[in-house]
Amino acid sequence: MTNPFQLLGISDDVVNAVKDLGFENPTPIQEQSIPVLLEGTNDFVGLAQTGTGKTAAFGLPLLELIDFKVNKPQALILCPTRELCLQIANDLKNFSKNIANAHVVAVYGGANIMQQLREIRQGVQIVVATPGRMLDIIGRKAIDFSNVKYVVLDEADEMLNMGFQDDINDILSTTPDDKKTWLFSATMPSEVRRIAKNYMDNPIELTMGTKNTGNVNIDHEYYIVRARDKYAALKRIVDFNPDIFGVVFCKTKLDTQDIAEHLIKDGYNADALHGDLSQQQRDKVMQRFRERNMQLLIATDVAARGIDVNNVTHVINYSLPDEIESYTHRSGRTGRAGKTGVSICIINSKELGKIRQLERIIGKQFTKAELPTGFDVCEKQLFSLVHKVHNVEVNNEQIDQYIPRIMDEFADLTKEEVIKRFASLEFNRFLDYYSKAPDLNAAVGDDRGERGERGERRGRGSEGYTRLFINLGSVDEFTRGDMLSFICNNGKIGGKSVGKIDLKGVFSFFEVEDAVADKVFEGFKSVEFNGRQVRIERSGEGGGERRGGGERRSGGFGGERRGSGGYRGGNGGGDRRSSGGSGRREGGSRDGGGFRDFSGRSREDKGGNGRREGGSGERRKKW
Ligand code: AMP
Secondary structure, three states: OOOHHHHOOOOHHHHHHHHHOOOOOOOHHHHHHHHHHHOOOOOEEEEOOOOOOHHHHHHHHHHHHOOOOOOOOOEEEEOOOHHHHHHHHHHHHHHOOOOOOOOEEEEOOOOOHHHHHHHHHHOOOEEEEOHHHHHHHHHOOOOOOOOOOEEEEOOHHHHHHOOOHHHHHHHHOOOOOOOEEEEEEOOOOHHHHHHHHHHOOOOEEEEOOOOOOOOOOEEEEEEEEOHHHHHHHHHHHHHHOOOOOEEEEEOEHHHHHHHHHHHHHOOOOEEEEOOOOOHHHHHHHHHHHHOOOOOEEEEEHHHHOOOOOOOOOEEEEOOOOOEHHHHHHHHOOOOOOOOOEEEEEEEOHHHHHHHHHHHHHHOOOOEEOOOOOHHHHHHHHHHHHHHHHHHOOOOHHHHHHHHHHHHHHOOOOOHHHHHHHHHHHHHHHHHHHHOOOOOOEOOOOOOOOOOOOOOOOOOOOOOOEEEEEEOOOHHHOOOHHHHHHHHHHHHOOOHHHEEEEEEOOOOEEEEEEHHHHHHHHHHOOOOEEOOEEOOEEEOOOOOOOOOOOHHHHOOOOHHHHHHOOOOOOOOOOOOHHHHHOOOOOOOOOOOOOOOEOOOOOEHHHOOOOOOEOOOOOOOOOEO
């Protein structure tokens, strides 16, 4: 039987390689794009979501069109992030593994440029690059693009959003005029339309799904809760989905850090991904997530760009994004490669209008979901456990030797009693925690008169005092006295200038006299505590004050669950610190982790902690 990729015009070597990857049938985007792109004679615009098989859609035709006997760059693929760059290069290497003399290089910031230059010198036909590092290399006159026949702009909307427009112009000006340009974008804002017009000649346009439409495999749900119950709602959603493998999106770096820290403390296997982490820290977090050693990745929009992990079951919008289009990118992290996924929004009733706007834009209805009751969670967890016990792989060779002793221990119990006890082992903890759990669902209008997500005291200190947030607290074994000396020593102020100290778990608030506030900021500029960057913010600026968390504060099953290796294989608190690093980008390379704006500063370098990451300027559509 002829292979369906062969029918599309792909040669045997490549067909065999994709077969090895388990690709049996082309995805819809591949089916539509491959025959068109194989012609090699047209510019092309493909409106497609991430996770739809886009890379093979342009990668397979490229491999057919390139002359691998010639060791010169013939195709250039530009993409917004280092992660995506590595992913595309890796995919292309896999697709071309049976082609003699095929060379693909990945060029991205935050990695050794010498190694990349060496690979280029040795001869490559396909260059996959992030714009900043590509320009560096062009500036060194280390690459010759005069033989480039195809340029692919992948995730064009994201590249523009990240301020790469000028870089792209500069890079493209070094490629021949008669090259063909293929542009892929998940959304089609007017700026992308403009580039299509400027860079392309009568492009063939293919739309997979409706414009700006979310992936059809994704269900969209929203939960209405009171602002103070958001964290508890998140936990309940997670507990109700014992096999969740999800990304939780927050607006600020501080929120990601804060929520990850609380989740870890409460026994969940989570970590934060945000722009204050060094590239190395980000890689580590991503590796753990990719290898499924972590269940929940708490991320900002910027940091999560280019996250390309299959089988993500849930995307949770802990806060709705500032820009409507970011929602499509967020939800596109799930429902990849034909799998189904759920995108959840935890909102307060005032945000209902935003949900309606999203429905109009992505052309899909959101389902109003009810947060499960404590009883529902217990039942779900119980049967998840029962299912796991039933399906666990038994290592007879190892366990057999203990069976006589185990049978002995249970000799006085009936089969039913043994089962009850095993089931109770985990069930009791959920039961304890959830037995008095409140109904978290809020009715529309319930937010009236609420303090607001962060509490009305936010930002207000006593008369004459400035209230500051610090990312250290009692879990760092600080007493109020310790905190006072820590503030005085680092802020270089006397104890009399310090007002109230409000010691919390992973953070605290303290007051200093208005007159010395700047001095304290200065003093804390580069202070570390246990290898973690200490952050100070004016309370009210960046998001220090906690959202709700009645359940969280009660401690719940956090402590207990951690030690006992419950469902989540909890990583205890050990890794928590790893997310607190403040590593900035490595110098030299222009795009570091791939985030840069017009000013030449890394986007992720912008704004203090807790601020929105990588604000995308005026061009993006706000609510
Ligand atoms: P992409 O949109 O290119 O990032 O692809 C998303 C995921 O789908 C990747 O893990 C690919 O390996 C996988 N994929 C792409 N094309 C196919 C196919 N035809 N059959 C099965 N999986 C595919």
